[in-house]
Amino acid sequence: MFERLAARLQLDPAEARRAIALATILFGLTGSYTLVKTVRDALFLAQLPATLLPYVFLGVGILTVLASLLFTRVTRDRAVWETLAGASLVTAISLVAFSQLFRLQDRWVPVAFYLWVNVYGLILMAQFWVFANDLSNPREAKRTFGVIGVGGILGGLVGGLVAAPLAHLWTLPTLLVVGAVLQAWAGVRAFQLARRTPPATAEPAVDEGAPSHPLRHPYVRFLALATLCSVMVAALLDYQFKVELQQRYPGPAQLASFIGLFYTASNLGALALQLFGTRWLIQRFGAGWSAAALPTGILIGTAATVAVPGFVAVAATRLWEQIARHSVNKAAGELFYFPLAPALRRRAKGLIEAGLERTGDGLAGILILAVGFLLGGAGTRSLAILVGALVVIWVLAWLGVRRGYVRELGLNLRRLSNDHRQATVSLREASLLQEMARLLENRFERIVLHGIAMLEENAPEELTGHLPALLGHASPRVRARALALVRAALLQEHRVRVEALLQDPDPEVRVQALSTHGALRGEDPVEPLEEFIESGDVGLRQAAILCITEFAPADGEPRVRAILTRLLESGESATRTVVAEALGRRAAPSRLHELLTPLLRDADLAVRRSALRSAGRAQRRSDIPALMDALGSRDTEAAARAGLAGFGDRVVGTLGDHLGDASVPFSLRIVIPRVLSDIRSQEAINALFRYNERGQVRLAYRVLKAANQIRASVSGIQFPRRRISEDLNYDAESYLFALVHYRSCPIGRARGAERLLCIVLNERMEQALNRVFRRLSLLYPPEEMLAAYQGIVSANARLRGNALEYLDNALDPDHRALVLPLVDDTGDDEKLRLAEIRYGLHFVDYDRTLEEILQGDDAWLRTCALYVAGSRRERTLLPLVESNLSAFDALVRETAAWARLSIAAG
Numbered sequence: 001m002f003e004r005l006a007a008r009l010q011l012d013p014a015e016a017r018r019a020i021a022l023a024t025i026l027f028g029l030t031g032s033y034t035l036v037k038t039v040r041d042a043l044f045l046a047q048l049p050a051t052l053l054p055y056v057f058l059g060v061g062i063l064t065v066l067a068s069l070l071f072t073r074v075t076r077d078r079a080v081w082e083t084l085a086g087a088s089l090v091t092a093i094s095l096v097a098f099s100q101l102f103r104l105q106d107r108w109v110p111v112a113f114y115l116w117v118n119v120y121g122l123i124l125m126a127q128f129w130v131f132a133n134d135l136s137n138p139r140e141a142k143r144t145f146g147v148i149g150v151g152g153i154l155g156g157l158v159g160g161l162v163a164a165p166l167a168h169l170w171t172l173p174t175l176l177v178v179g180a181v182l183q184a185w186a187g188v189r190a191f192q193l194a195r196r197t198p199p200a201t202a203e204p205a206v207d208e209g210a211p212s213h214p215l216r217h218p219y220v221r222f223l224a225l226a227t228l229c230s231v232m233v234a235a236l237l238d239y240q241f242k243v244e245l246q247q248r249y250p251g252p253a254q255l256a257s258f259i260g261l262f263y264t265a266s267n268l269g270a271l272a273l274q275l276f277g278t279r280w281l282i283q284r285f286g287a288g289w290s291a292a293a294l295p296t297g298i299l300i301g302t303a304a305t306v307a308v309p310g311f312v313a314v315a316a317t318r319l320w321e322q323i324a325r326h327s328v329n330k331a332a333g334e335l336f337y338f339p340l341a342p343a344l345r346r347r348a349k350g351l352i353e354a355g356l357e358r359t360g361d362g363l364a365g366i367l368i369l370a371v372g373f374l375l376g377g378a379g380t381r382s383l384a385i386l387v388g389a390l391v392v393i394w395v396l397a398w399l400g401v402r403r404g405y406v407r408e409l410g411l412n413l414r415r416l417s418n419d420h421r422q423a424t425v426s427l428r429e430a431s432l433l434q435e436m437a438r439l440l441e442n443r444f445e446r447i448v449l450h451g452i453a454m455l456e457e458n459a460p461e462e463l464t465g466h467l468p469a470l471l472g473h474a475s476p477r478v479r480a481r482a483l484a485l486v487r488a489a490l491l492q493e494h495r496v497r498v499e500a501l502l503q504d505p506d507p508e509v510r511v512q513a514l515s516t517h518g519a520l521r522g523e524d525p526v527e528p529l530e531e532f533i534e535s536g537d538v539g540l541r542q543a544a545i546l547c548i549t550e551f552a553p554a555d556g557e558p559r560v561r562a563i564l565t566r567l568l569e570s571g572e573s574a575t576r577t578v579v580a581e582a583l584g585r586r587a588a589p590s591r592l593h594e595l596l597t598p599l600l601r602d603a604d605l606a607v608r609r610s611a612l613r614s615a616g617r618a619q620r621r622s623d624i625p626a627l628m629d630a631l632g633s634r635d636t637e638a639a640a641r642a643g644l645a646g647f648g649d650r651v652v653g654t655l656g657d658h659l660g661d662a663s664v665p666f667s668l669r670i671v672i673p674r675v676l677s678d679i680r681s682q683e684a685i686n687a688l689f690r691y692n693e694r695g696q697v698r699l700a701y702r703v704l705k706a707a708n709q710i711r712a713s714v715s716g717i718q719f720p721r722r723r724i725s726e727d728l729n730y731d732a733e734s735y736l737f738a739l740v741h742y743r744s745c746p747i748g749r750a751r752g753a754e755r756l757l758c759i760v761l762n763e764r765m766e767q768a769l770n771r772v773f774r775r776l777s778l779l780y781p782p783e784e785m786l787a788a789y790q791g792i793v794s795a796n797a798r799l800r801g802n803a804l805e806y807l808d809n810a811l812d813p814d815h816r817a818l819v820l821p822l823v824d825d826t827g828d829d830e831k832l833r834l835a836e837i838r839y840g841l842h843f844v845d846y847d848r849t850l851e852e853i854l855q856g857d858d859a860w861l862r863t864c865a866l867y868v869a870g871s872r873r874e875r876t877l878l879p880l881v882e883s884n885l886s887a888f889d890a891l892v893r894e895t896a897a898w899a900r901l902s903i904a905a906g
């Protein structure tokens with residue numbers, strides 16, 4: 001029976017159990033609160049004038065702020081379920097105590113009771129929804145909060161139904177005891193549910209990056225402003241309603257009876273909306289647009305009140321406010337808290353729902369008193385105009401919440417997907433000279449180099465005193481940078497230290513030391529280096545070759561060329577390698593770079609690699625063909641990539657031509673996307689998107705991956721949205737194609753070729769989904785999309801739910817309609833139905849699966865299907881096998897030839 005109920009609610013059994021358990025707790029809380037509110041209003045209006053309510057509202061605001069602060073401090077280190085259960089039991093005891101105080105018949109008792117009911121009601125409701133959030137995720141909440149809300153509405157409905165007859169049969173104190181019993185029962189149920197279902201643990205318990213106070217968070221500020229306006233509007237409508245009500249019903253029994261009937265009607269309306277509208281609205285339009293239902297209805301009712309003031313318009317507006325607030329608005333509003341980190345979420349809900357909501361009551365009281373003072377009385381029409389103005393501010397704040405919701409969902413996803421990576425040091429905050437200098441004392445190379453750069457730009461004179469320490473730093477890059485500073489300023493006092501660094505173990509430090517040594521001597525920069533070239537110290541000799549090539553003045557190039565030519569003619573491989581590397585250090589243009597041309601085709605691999613890297617710095621277009629040839633060889637691929645990337649946009653056109661030309665060897669084409677990703681420019685992206693073949697899945701993925709790398713590292717790059725949308729549609733079809741035919745696999749009994757095909761189909765599903773999210777990251781924030789993908793493939797329900805909620809709100813409608821059906825929780829049957837409706841894909845039998853794969857454009861899948869056809873000797877597939885003999889892909893042709901022979905032999 002329970003399984004049938006879960007299926008009817010479209011929930012899995014675990015979700016259904018949690019939802020029903022939470023609904024019963026909310027039933028007890030709202031049933032009790034409705035009874036207590038009935039007693040509160042009847043007692044107050046029977047003994048005191050309604051015009052006293054603004055002062056009570058003001059007192060409620062002050063008292064609730066103090067109570068919420070105290071409550072937060074007391075329960076800060078307690079679990080959510082403990083605070084909910086404990087507060088429920090304490091509240092039940094207080095209600096019994098007030099039932100006895102009613103016998104005093106003093107005027108302070110209704111005021112004190114009114115204040116207490118408003119304080120505890122909000123604190124308990126806030127704690128309940130924190131508890132519900134703690135057991136759910138946004139995606140689950142969209143399905144279950146409607147069910148949970150039904151429990152609350154039924155509690156209010158039952159409370160309203162029994163309040164009217166019991167008010168005539170029993171006394172008000174007796175009603176209060178009934179409310180206390182329901183309250184205690186809800187606390188016990190919360191304790192039982194917490195013991196049975198521990199809270200989710202996917203989110204970190206501490207949000208180290210969160211502001212110390214919730215209101216310092218922009219998103220929380222918008223939430224707070226929207227809530228404040230909402231509460232002030234509710235308080236003003238409540239005041240209007242009670243003034244009109246007191247004029248019609250003077251006695252406590254009549255008041256209690258009508259108020260009970262009013263709560264019954266409002267809860268019936270809320271129940272109907274909850275059952276037939278809330279879940280559909282939230283799932284169809286999302287939390288953002290669903291939350292607009294409440295202010296829209298209030299604005300219409302306010303306009304009617306301004307036009308025709310009176311009991312009917314006021315009561316109708318108040319009725320809609322109660323119906324929408326306790327159904328669609330409550331369920332939608334709770335979703336806005338999910339993106340916040342757990343610690344921040346708890347503080348924010350405590351502040352907003354248990355503090356600001358009653359602060360709103362206090363502010364509403366002040367507004368009523370101010371309107372009464374300025375206009376000689378707070379009339380229905382004047383208050384309606386004030387309500388309309390507050391609704392406008394409310395809507396503006398709500399728009400801010402809606403905009404921030406998607407952003408916070410993305411940040412939350414990144415936080416949930418964070419693998420506890422070490423936080424990077426923030427260097428940009430070190431803006432003062434003292435802080436800049438302090439960076440130089442750090443043992444980490446990156447920080448010291450950053451400090452040097454900042455001081456060199458802002459106060460270069462501050463560097464002088466730090467040079468001795470920098471020349472002895474543990475990092476070779478720091479020592480080399482310090483030598484360059486000494487050379488630039490010709491600081492003779494460091495000459496001894498510079499000479500010592502000529503024997504440094506790091507090659508780059510030796511190069512910089514040689515250059516600085518010559519500069520400090522003030523001699524011909526070439527002549528002293530020639531001495532070191534003849535040195536018996538191999539390291540010093542190589543450093544001299546690098547140094548003389550890089551730093552020789554333009555008028556010294558003939559001498560340097562003669563030296564390098566002599567070294568190249570020596571025939572030593574190590575010497576030629578160093579010369580090839582040295583030529584890459586020479587700034588272009590230079591006649592010395594002509595020496596690179598023969599080195600690019602040198603017989604020695606190490607020499608060729610050095611020459612290929614140096615060719616990028618030389619920027620000679622005549623060397624590009626040699627670089628392209630080397631790119632297709634595994635031995636020289638990395639060096640050729642570095643050399644081609646050095647040309648930048650000048651070589652992009654050539655790379656794009658080769659990438660899109662199917663006649664170019666595949667071994668060369670497969671490397672080109674990596675080169676373009678190293679260039680990282682708009683032209684590189686344009687070249688990548690010139691490739692439009694889909695049969696070569698591996699190459700297509702390399703192209704996509706290169707685009708992702710450029711997207712992640714360079715801002716401002718434009719991507720072709722229309723082309724990406726077309727590719728997304730192709731990937732979605734590929735995913736569903738693989739899913740449909742994977743279902744035909746003989747799982748558990750597949751052997752050999754059939755097993756291979758099953759594995760490949762499963763891999764194709766995973767790869768297609770991966771490509772979908774890679775393409776989305778080209779159009780949407782890449783870090784958030786990566787986190788969303790990690791959430792989708794995660795087994796953790798909370799992380800997956802957050803990912804689905806982010807996608808539902810972040811994607812444009814066309815992309816949402818394409819992607820969400822592939823990843824949501826509807827199951828494979830719905831996906832198979834979608835495949836048939838959208839792409840005409842459906843499973844017939846295994847032979848039909850092989851036929852469709854053999855006619856497809858996926859070369860590897862066709863190869864596997866040919867292998868199956870040949871292994872099974874399927875004569876019916878022979879025409880399709882023969883059609884693949886002329887395939888462009890060599891592996892497809894070879895497998896087709898084998899399959900034809902195998903079928904013929906069979």
